[in-house]
Amino acid sequence: MKFSAFAAETIPYLLAAFVAAAVISFVLTPLVRRVALRVDAVDEPGLRRVNVIPIPRGGGVAVAFAFISVAVILALSNGALEFFREPIAKDLGRLLALLLGGALAAAFGVIDDYLDLRARWQFVGQLGLAGLAIGLGIVVVQINNPVGPGITRLDQPFAVGFTALWIVGMINSINFIDGLDGLSSGVALIAALTLGTISLTAGIAQPFVAVLCFALAGALLGFLRWNFQPASVFIGTSGVMFVGYTLAILSILGTAKVAVALLVLGVPIIDAFWIIVRRLVQGRSPFSPDRGHLHHRLLDVGLSHRQTVLLIYAVCIVLSLLSLFLSGANQILAFVGVFVVIGLVLFLLARVHVGGNEPDPDLQPAGNEQGG
Numbered sequence: 001m002k003f004s005a006f007a008a009e010t011i012p013y014l015l016a017a018f019v020a021a022a023v024i025s026f027v028l029t030p031l032v033r034r035v036a037l038r039v040d041a042v043d044e045p046g047l048r049r050v051n052v053i054p055i056p057r058g059g060g061v062a063v064a065f066a067f068i069s070v071a072v073i074l075a076l077s078n079g080a081l082e083f084f085r086e087p088i089a090k091d092l093g094r095l096l097a098l099l100l101g102g103a104l105a106a107a108f109g110v111i112d113d114y115l116d117l118r119a120r121w122q123f124v125g126q127l128g129l130a131g132l133a134i135g136l137g138i139v140v141v142q143i144n145n146p147v148g149p150g151i152t153r154l155d156q157p158f159a160v161g162f163t164a165l166w167i168v169g170m171i172n173s174i175n176f177i178d179g180l181d182g183l184s185s186g187v188a189l190i191a192a193l194t195l196g197t198i199s200l201t202a203g204i205a206q207p208f209v210a211v212l213c214f215a216l217a218g219a220l221l222g223f224l225r226w227n228f229q230p231a232s233v234f235i236g237t238s239g240v241m242f243v244g245y246t247l248a249i250l251s252i253l254g255t256a257k258v259a260v261a262l263l264v265l266g267v268p269i270i271d272a273f274w275i276i277v278r279r280l281v282q283g284r285s286p287f288s289p290d291r292g293h294l295h296h297r298l299l300d301v302g303l304s305h306r307q308t309v310l311l312i313y314a315v316c317i318v319l320s321l322l323s324l325f326l327s328g329a330n331q332i333l334a335f336v337g338v339f340v341v342i343g344l345v346l347f348l349l350a351r352v353h354v355g356g357n358e359p360d361p362d363l364q365p366a367g368n369e370q371g372g
Helices: 007-038 060-081 092-115 119-135 156-176 183-198 207-227 236-252 257-264 266-281 294-300 305-325 329-352
Strands: 142-144 151-153
Touching: 007 060, 007 207, 060 092, 060 207, 060 236, 092 119, 092 236, 119 156, 119 236, 156 183, 156 236, 156 266, 183 207, 183 236, 183 257, 183 266, 183 305, 207 236, 236 257, 257 266, 257 305, 257 329, 266 305, 266 329, 294 305, 294 329, 305 329
Parallel strands: none
Antiparallel strands: 142 151
């Protein structure tokens, strides 16, 4: 890994965006928590949930506000002073896709946090967000060649379909791993820092995107203070939708970062894939809730809540380091290896603890904290 020539000059902007977003999120989260309690947007204890008392949800509003406010200030300041000269820093369409789309994702999630929408309506909302992003110019036009060196360009119809799948898949991957205090927010924090770091390397050279990634990481860190076990507030669908959508867009804004995100977020992505496959094989909806996720399996074999979260953090950090030091097809090969390993682990854990896969008819569809 080799950093670009301007990486050092970008550090003050990285730190400023990170700290500003962290402070805003840290201060705002308790206010959001009080509002959630007032309107009764809470997660009640249940057989599949780990909270033993009602916990307010909707903390994703604080994360979204912190990121979007810092990002808007950065964009306006750059427009006047031109700190960053890369094309994306001046591309109004794609900036709108990131910021307006993120705001709409959080707003849609707020509606779900309050009304507990059915999974089909959540999926419609996710498709709408993907359509908005594509309409504003967010399209994956090339990816690393999975079988050799170089870049593979995607034809327009396939590029649009792949982009929609990527955005919807990323949202659901974050949603499916959102089952323990601090899990989804911590994993997303690691991913945002990794995407920001890779944006500063030679060959990619996107300081503005790097600063945006660090702003997202800061917003997540400020929220994580209130969300880590024992959590006083959950990120909710507002956070799941916003974080999943924003990570998807940031990973598209640059060469080779889709492969990076695929590897860094390998745990939630692969967990979501195997969960969906298992549910379909059992003749159930892919969005029907159960206790078959990786984090549930680890709890079932005796790990504590905090040990499970920290173990998954550690795996994600290892994957993020691999993404920084591998390139091209090697990232894809590493993802395939992780795919097989996690699939095998899930299979073995299921054999050790038979049960926990049956749906609970009293539970809502996926979409809330501790959901999926």
